[in-house]
Amino acid sequence: xxxxxxxxxxxxxxxxGNYLTAQDHEYIGxxxxxxxxxxPTTGAQYKIWSExxxxxxxxxxxxxxxxxxxxxxxxxxxxSVDPDLLAGLTMEEGVSCESCHGPGSAYKSNTIMKDKKxxxxxxxxxxxxxxxxxxxxxxxxxxxxxxxxxYFKKIAHPIPPKEEE
Numbered sequence: 703x704x705x706x707x708x709x710x711x712x713x714x715x716x717x718x719g720n721y722l723t724a725q726d727h728e729y730i731g732x733x734x735x736x737x738x739x740x741x742p743t744t745g746a747q748y749k750i751w752s753e754x755x756x757x758x759x760x761x762x763x764x765x766x767x768x769x770x771x772x773x774x775x776x777x778x779x780x781x782s783v784d785p786d787l788l789a790g791l792t793m794e795e796g797v798s799c800e801s802c803h804g805p806g807s808a809y810k811s812n813t814i815m816k817d818k819k820x821x822x823x824x825x826x827x828x829x830x831x832x833x834x835x836x837x838x839x840x841x842x843x844x845x846x847x848x849x850x851x852x853y854f855k856k857i858a859h860p861i862p863p864k865e866e867e
Contacts, residue, residue: 779796
């Protein structure tokens with residue numbers, strides 16, 4: 703009797719613990735990022751992205767490609783994530799901020815973003831070559847090689863250093 707009760711209690715603790723630690727952050731979309739990341743003082747990241755090939759990635763697809771999961775998984779952030787986690791992100795955004803930086807619902811607030819460790823703890827990804835290679839690889843029928851250092855410079859959007867007072 704006690705063994706059975708103990709096993710049930712362990713199972714419930716395990717189940718509850720997994721539920722509490724699950725981090726199903728939602729994808730909020732580039733418009734939410736724009737609110738803070740479109741100013742020259744923060745590097746105008748939204749403007750840089752909106753004028754990039756990433757922002758227009760869905761335009762590169764033709765006909766049935768626009769609904770083909772093999773294509774949209776790399777041409778739209780929304781095409782590669784669980785639809786239940788979309789909270790503002792649209793297919794039309796193409797490859798948006800959250801493709802590289804992770805879903806922003808938990809780290810979007812200014813109080814969290816000011817502290818890099820807190821932002822990372824809340825889902826912010828600092829992208830590296832591995833993030834890019836999820837799409838820029840030989841699975842693509844149009845792959846012509848990928849030089850991370852060269853292409854990273856083309857999409858760079860750093861926050862400018864603060865001037866000392």
